[in-house]
Amino acid sequence: MAKKNTSDKNGFVFSTDPNFRFEAEENKIRDTLAPAQQTLRILLDKKQRAGKAVTLVTGFIGKEEDLEQLGKQLKNFCGTGGSVKDGEALVQGDQRDKVLQWLLKNGYAKSRKL
DSSP: OOOSSOOOTTOOOOOSOTTOOOOOOOOOOOOOOOGGGOOOEEEEEOTTTTTOOEEEEEOOOSOHHHHHHHHHHHHHHHTOOEEEETTEEEEESSOHHHHHHHHHHTTOTTOEEO
């Protein structure tokens, strides 16, 4: 069944203004920046995960497929599970040092741990 009030990514569902017209942003396919130009941030997150730690890699600029490949390589290097969601690569556990080591070794020079 289709919902009558489907929202978009910005949260607009309904407007009382009769002249309101929502103009959706076009999904621009951006080319992936070179590793030396990427500014990646490595964070430890425990929110909404039942107290379990997850290492987040944020700030990736590029195609979704390239981010998925980066996430897969990070998970293999750390020997843990994880996923790629909402433009962030998630690696299970506190793997900040290993992730930073792998990123620096593979040319992501502007990466930093927060």
